[in-house]
Amino acid sequence: MLGAGQVRHQGLYDARRCGCDHLWGATAWSAEDVPTSAAKPENVVDPGHSYHGEAFDEGPRRAAYLMGTTGNVPFPITSTSPQSQAFFNQGLGQLHGFWYFEAERSFRQVCALDHSCAMAYWGMALANVNNDKRAKSFLAEAVKLKGDASERERMYIEALDGWYKAETGDEKKKKSRAQNYVTALENILHKFPDDLEAKALLGLTLWQSRSDLGLSTYFAIDALLNDVLAVNPLHPSHHYRIHLWDTEKASQAVNSSAKCGQAAPGIAHMWHMSGHTFAKLKRYADSAWQQEASARVDHAYMMRDGILPDRIHNFAHNNEWLVRNLQHVGRVKDAIALSRNTIELPRHPKHNQLPGGGSAHYGRLRLFETCSQYELWDALIADANTQYLGPTDDHAEQVKRFRALGRAYFRKGDVENGKAQLAILERRLKRLQQDQEEAVDKAVAKVRFEGKDAKAVEEAQKQAKQPTSEKIRVLERAVDELQGHVLLAEGKPDEAHERFKKATNVDELFLAEVQLLAGKKDEALKAVRDHANSHENEVRPLAHLVRMLWQLDKKDEAKQSFEKLREISGPLDLDAPPFARLEPIAMELGFGKDWRVQKPAKEDTGERPALDSLGSFTWQPAPAADWSLPDADGKLHTLAEYRGRPVVVIFYLGYGCLHCAEQLQAFAPKTKEYADAGISLIAISTDSLDDLKKSHAKYKPEGTFPFPLVSDDSFAAFKLYQAFDDFEKVPLHATYLIDGEGRVRWHDIGPEPFKNVDFLLKEAKRQLQPNHIDLPVEPTPLDDNRPANALEPLNVFPSSTPASAPVTPAAVKVPEKRDVAG
CATH class of the missing domain: 1.25.40 (Serine Threonine Protein Phosphatase 5, Tetratricopeptide repeat)
Incomplete structure (x- = not known):
């Protein structure tokens, strides 16, 4: 362990090392207060x-x-x-x-x-x-x-060096780079013919660069990878064979899919890749098993090693695909549980934001989807009033939420609340249309004021509409769906069906039910049968087909379809509405109340470990390590004293660290806001007790820091919380959110201190108060009778743009009177 003097020699406590001495006036400390031991050495x-x-x-x-x-x-x-x-x-x-x-x-x-x-x-x-x-x-x-x-190592280094030094400005150069790298790897094999890693990397390169190289062969690459597996049957290049055949002929990779996870069981992605193969073959139960194994391995690793979930390649993708497969096999409760857990995961400005392509996005998407597919309307409505499906600041997410809520209310027979969601969407749509009209008016007026031609006017209209056009389309579809439900509630299934089709993205199986209500029996049955055929081995379409056949008194065909459903019914939840409705039919057919048939795993899936041995089904926050550290007065503070109350713990790099001072300055004024949310703050410093006292003495304007600063000059707590570079033996910046049960809910560790104080407060509230939601202010349509000012569009610019040619007053056309804001 390094002593303070040694650390300072390495430059950790130099307040001015970044050349930012002038910034100190903006912080609570000033440059002359920096410890004298922190003289600036060279190259720090x-x-x-x-x-x-x-x-x-x-x-x-x-x-x-x-x-x-x-x-x-x-x-x-x-x-x-x-x-x-x-x-x-x-x-x-x-x-x-x-x-x-x-x-x-x-x-x-x-x-x-x-x-x-x-x-x-x-x-x-x-x-x-x-x-x-x-x-x-x-x-x-x-x-x-x-x-x-x-020599062998030099050949590997030179091969990769050639790859990164090659130019890639066009397709010809990309092909040349790939060819040269392939040649370099083959040269290794000429010299070292038994080098399995050269063969594996060559196979990987040929697959990844097949477009650049113009390769159309699959079997040649497959043969190369099989050479590796012939010598080492559990080589992880099984992974590459699955990728190779994934888009060509997945059945060719079944043997590798049975061994990929087993070849490297501690790597989640190796289990995941086998799920690709089985999904392509519509073996959804086997695909779900593989993806569940992947999720469990990732959960175990992240909880054990303290890694934020969305830092991991492929994690969010694996779990959202797992939910889709759970939907296909009818594991509805598990699909709901995993979707909710995916929403619960920590969010970070760099790794998992909403909107975005991370867990937050996928969790909401799959939860809305599962509740709608399986008619869990009460669950959807309840979740819409929590952090799971609560309101957001994102327009698209809000429209999706109101559309789904409206659907849920209408489908459960609560027409009044369904119409309330429709009214919200209609108001949003009207305001957006009004905003678009005004944007067009102003854009056209500007172009005309500049004396430009009709083509420029048309382009200005197009550009003015562009920011809102897609938003309007999304709203129009949402409104169409809920208006369809209004028509259905009014006993107009024909009109409702047309409105649903206009809305797009309405459940096809529900559309068929509406057709049946309209008396279009043949069309309805054909729609359900076609959907079941195009969604082979999915349980929900088959369940709907069985029920409709039975309703249409086609009992023999219903029995055949039911027997087909039973073949894949082992995992499904009987109490999910689409399956629960089949109970009377099952009883009449002699299948029994529990009509599911359990099937053993197929022999071509390989040796499978017990899933529980790989990790937990969902991610859970891990316990935080305890610490006991003194403040400037020598009073000991411990994590245990915060039991029952969440706390943000800031690890900062001492009195002489400029960026740390900025971080503390950012958090200090927010102390009361955090306290109002029930959250305490404490900062752990690398400072000695003497330097800690200087931090307190120089804090302005209060004269004392608003939350405790404690000393960890031995770095013991820093190491416990990963706020330490084990490779260079220096402490790091870190910020942690620990809940009242002593579990780590969120963290940020790295070369820079986390200063987005408002984000962390919002994230803390989201995680710690899951049943609390803030309702954003809904946009209000403009008054249709507001006074119009025809000259306003001409006066909204600070100065006119000179026209390309002189414009006479007669050439300036005043737009016709419109309802625009005064």
Whole structure:
């Protein structure tokens, strides 16, 4: 452990190292208050940043450990440390599983054990396949060190160096780059024909670059990968075979799908990929099993190692696809539980926002979807009044929410509340249409004022409509659906059906029921039968088909369809409405009240471990480590004293850290807002007690800091909370939200302190008060009778833009009188 003097020598406490001395006047401390021991040495970096350069700031900064579950991939390297080999092999296995975050950690561990190991940097470059800037930085180090590496290692480094140095400005250059890299890997095989990793990477490259290379063959690449598997049957290149055949002929990859997860059971993505194959083959129960295994492995890893869920490649995608497969097999309760859990996950400005493509987005999408498909109207309405499906600031999400709420109310027979949601959507639509009209008026007036021609006027109209056109279309469809429900409630199924079709995205099985109500029996039955045929092996369409056939007195055909349903019925929830309605039919057919048929797993799915052994079905916050630290007066503060009350814990890098001062200054004025939300604040510093006193003494304007500052100059708590770079032995910035039960709900760790105070407060309320929602102010339509001012469009510009030619007053056309805001 480093002493304070040694840390200061490394530049951690220099207040002015970033050349920002002039900013100190804006903080609670001033430059002359910086400890004298913090004199600025040469070539220092900001607190929390890596001494090795920008590339090392991102990515994992905690030491790796040997997991033992990342694949059997021996790859001899040159290193002065005997321990390096195992971590390198682990990193390579993680690369094969596309687990880039942990692969980089393993290679950083190799580097920590032996800074001269060129292949450690080669591995870190490969782990940044989606970040060329970082990859090139790492590879440059590998090139510098390759002189001490073996010939084989140098060939790998030079091959990758050629890839990153190649130009890619056009298709010809991309093809040349790919060809040269393929040739470089083949040269390794000429020299070392038994090198399985060269064959595996070659197979991967041929698959990934097949478009650039103009390759149409699948079997040639497959043969190459099978050469690897013939020698090492559980090599993680099973992953590549699944990708290879995924879009061509999935059945070719069934054998690899039975072994992919087993080849590297600690890598969630390896379980996930087998789900691709089984989903393509419409074996949804097998696909769901694989994706559930992936989810459980990820949950176990994240909860064990303290990783925020959306930091992980493919996590959100796997879980949302799992929900879709759960829908297909009728595991409705599990689909609801996982969707809700996906919404509950921590959100972060960088990793998981709404709107966006992360867990927050997918969770809401699949929860709305599952409730609607399985007619769980009470659950949808209840969730719409919680953080699960509550209001948001996003227009598209709000429209989706009101549309789904209206549907739920109408479908459960509550017409009054259904009409209330319709009225909200109609008001939103009217206001948007009014705003669009005004935007068009002003745009046209401006163009005409500038003396431009009719084509310019037309373009101005088009550009003015563009920001709101899609929003209006989405609203119009939502209004159409709910108006269809009004018509249905009025006993007009024919008109309702037409309005539903206009709305688009209305459940096809529900549309068929509306047709049946309209007396169009043949059309309704054909619609359900076609839907069931196009959604092969999905239980819900078959359930609807059975019921409609029975209603139409086609009992023999209903029995045949029911028997087909029973073949895939093992996992489904009998109490879900589409299945519960089948009970009288099942009883009459002699299938019994519980008509499900349990089927054993097929032999081609491989050896499956018990799912519970892999991890939990949902992510849960992990317990926070306790600490006991003194404040400036020597009073001890512990995490335990916050039991029963949430607390935000800020780890900052001392009195001399400018960015830390800015962070504390950002949180201090918000102390009361956090307190009003029932949340305490405390900051843990690397400062000694003496420097901690200076922080208190210089705080303005109150004279004392509004929440406790405590000392951890031994870095013990920093290490417990991952706020420590194990590779460079320096503390990091970190901010944690810990709930009243002592569980970590949210964190941010990195080279910069987290200063988005309002975001964290909002996120804390979302997580800690799930039943509290804030209703945003709904837009109000403009008054149709408001006074119009025909000259207003001409006077909204600060100054006119000179026309290309002089414009006479007669050429300036005043727009016709319209209802615009005065």
